[in-house]
Amino acid sequence: MAAPQAVTVRSPGLLRRLAYWLEPRWRDPGWLAFALNRLTGHILVLYLILHLVVLSQLLDGPSGWDRLLGIFGSRPFLVGDVLLIAAVVFHGLNGLRVAALTFGYGARHTTALIVVVLVVSTVLSALAGWAILT
Amino acid sequence: MPDEQIRLRLWRTTTPQRERGAFVETSVRADRAVDSVLDVIERVWAEVDPTLVFRHACHHASCGTCAVRVNGRERLPCITALSDVWDGHSTLTIEPLRNVPLIADLAVDPTLQLDQLAALRFPYVRTVEESVRCATGIARDADVGTAERFEDCLECLACVSACPVASGSPEYLGPAVLAAAQRIAEEPRHGDVERVLDLVDTDHGVWQCRSVWACSAVCPSGVDPGARIMDLRRRLLRRRPMAVGAPA
Amino acid sequence: MSEQVQPGRRFLGRPDAVEPGYVPPASDTSSRAGLGAGARSRAGRLWLLQALTGAMLVGVLAVHLVAQHFLAPDGLRDYANVVDYLRQPLAAVIEVMLLGSVIVHVCLGLRSSLVDVLGEAALRRVSIGLAFAGIVAIGYGLWLIIALLTAPA
Numbered sequence: 001m002a003a004p005q006a007v008t009v010r011s012p013g014l015l016r017r018l019a020y021w022l023e024p025r026w027r028d029p030g031w032l033a034f035a036l037n038r039l040t041g042h043i044l045v046l047y048l049i050l051h052l053v054v055l056s057q058l059l060d061g062p063s064g065w066d067r068l069l070g071i072f073g074s075r076p077f078l079v080g081d082v083l084l085i086a087a088v089v090f091h092g093l094n095g096l097r098v099a100a101l102t103f104g105y106g107a108r109h110t111t112a113l114i115v116v117v118l119v120v121s122t123v124l125s126a127l128a129g130w131a132i133l134t
Numbered sequence: 135m136p137d138e139q140i141r142l143r144l145w146r147t148t149t150p151q152r153e154r155g156a157f158v159e160t161s162v163r164a165d166r167a168v169d170s171v172l173d174v175i176e177r178v179w180a181e182v183d184p185t186l187v188f189r190h191a192c193h194h195a196s197c198g199t200c201a202v203r204v205n206g207r208e209r210l211p212c213i214t215a216l217s218d219v220w221d222g223h224s225t226l227t228i229e230p231l232r233n234v235p236l237i238a239d240l241a242v243d244p245t246l247q248l249d250q251l252a253a254l255r256f257p258y259v260r261t262v263e264e265s266v267r268c269a270t271g272i273a274r275d276a277d278v279g280t281a282e283r284f285e286d287c288l289e290c291l292a293c294v295s296a297c298p299v300a301s302g303s304p305e306y307l308g309p310a311v312l313a314a315a316q317r318i319a320e321e322p323r324h325g326d327v328e329r330v331l332d333l334v335d336t337d338h339g340v341w342q343c344r345s346v347w348a349c350s351a352v353c354p355s356g357v358d359p360g361a362r363i364m365d366l367r368r369r370l371l372r373r374r375p376m377a378v379g380a381p382a
Numbered sequence: 383m384s385e386q387v388q389p390g391r392r393f394l395g396r397p398d399a400v401e402p403g404y405v406p407p408a409s410d411t412s413s414r415a416g417l418g419a420g421a422r423s424r425a426g427r428l429w430l431l432q433a434l435t436g437a438m439l440v441g442v443l444a445v446h447l448v449a450q451h452f453l454a455p456d457g458l459r460d461y462a463n464v465v466d467y468l469r470q471p472l473a474a475v476i477e478v479m480l481l482g483s484v485i486v487h488v489c490l491g492l493r494s495s496l497v498d499v500l501g502e503a504a505l506r507r508v509s510i511g512l513a514f515a516g517i518v519a520i521g522y523g524l525w526l527i528i529a530l531l532t533a534p535a
Binding site for chain 2: 098
């Protein structure tokens with residue numbers, strides 16, 4: 001029996017590790033949910049940083065903020081909003097699914113629940129898109 | 135007498151460095167009616183190239199030695215019927231497991247993971263009354279759950295190979311070791327549960343699982359490591375600071 | 383044996399990154415200093431915090447999106463509208479809850495991505511950096527809210 005021992009870990013480079021991690025594994029629906037969760041999470045982090053920076057314009061009072069509203073109300077920004085809402089809805093619903101697994105719910109139906117998360121996110125995003133763009 | 139020819143893409147390396155390997159194409163005779171994938175691999179070794187390196191022992195899914203990736207999926211070739219993975223025309227791709235150090239060709243070195251399993255001090259010798267009761271059919275239905283035994287794990291490491299987290303993070307304990315830890319917590323016998331829980335209660339232990347469930351999808355023995363990792367988490371979350379009556 | 387040797391795609395699998403015999407260290411008991419034996423580890427507490435902030439976000443982010451965009455005229459509030467909204471106590475409380483939970487959730491989410499790609503030493507350094515960035519972001523957000531609440535109408 002080998003006793004636990006301290007051994008140097010030779011780490012592969014960061015880029016190489018990312019390459020392993022992102023390798024598509026389409027046969028596992030869990031991989032798709034995992035990859036989408038990571039992707040949407042990182043997109044939302046970037047958005048949050050932008051959002052916080054843009055909100056600083058509120059400090060300039062109406063002159064600073066109201067000038068921006070015209071830009072944010074333009075078509076390309078609204079389409080971006082719909083995509084962001086899709087990312088938020090998927091990340092939120094999938095997050096609930098993953099957290100529920102830890103508490104013992106959903107382990108027997110992972111594939112079905114992933115399909116439910118994808119369908120519900122699509123429907124909610126489509127409704128939000130309809131509300132925003134029309 | 136096999137009368138079909140099967141085309142194979144086999145991963146071949148002469149060094150443990152996977153980056154230096156490449157797919158090699160060959161073909162052998164095959165009989166879809168009776169052959170397993172392991173039969174085909176052995177036929178390559180016997181009739182085409184005796185230098186092909188692969189591992190196997192029991193031929194009936196009790197040793198877990200022969201696990202490889204067949205068409206990108208982790209399988210035990212000894213119990214994978216050729217007809218399940220080959221339509222008679224396509225090329226069958228066979229690669230070694232991922233995330234387990236390579237020896238050469240299709241053979242991996244499971245020492246690392248087996249050492250980690252040993253570090254759990256997994257009590258191999260267990261009483262078997264309940265499984266015997268099930269096997270002989272005298273168990274009531276209600277008993278079947280409690281007699282479901284982790285010893286089903288073949289330590290084939292298919293789960294480790296399928297896990298995307300294990301690919302990027304060599305420090306991750308991985309599904310096989312964590313599932314074994316859960317079995318000790320679930321049915322301690324003579325195992326030291328607190329010690330095992332401490333061993334897995336780390337950033338690179340149960341908390342690094344990302345619930346991809348690929349491990350449970352490929353397990354040839356129905357161990358369901360994913361659900362077992364979640365069970366370990368619940369046990370750890372039930373640990374309370376300064377629990378009354380906790381051993382010092 | 384080969385009929386042809388293909389260049390093949392690179393085999394994406396872990397190289398021999400860990401030497402045989404490597405067993406990760408057990409949970410660091412110093413991480414639960416003062417909490418006594420049998421307490422949750424730091425890793426476990428962080429996971430729980432991420433789950434709790436995530437669950438909280440589902441609620442407060444939904445309120446934020448609906449109130450700030452779907453209920454607002456033309457989908458966006460002008461300056462006066464933003465200030466009016468924030469001066470309702472319940473709205474201010476929800477925005478502060480959103481700020482706190484989203485920053486904590488983001489920091490923990492980034493940390494778990496980094497656990498998957500960084501070694502132990504780098505992870506420790508980056509975790510400290512993330513905690514610092516999180517505190518700065520929460521401070522900035524609170525300052526913004528207070529500035530708007532105290533701005534002349």
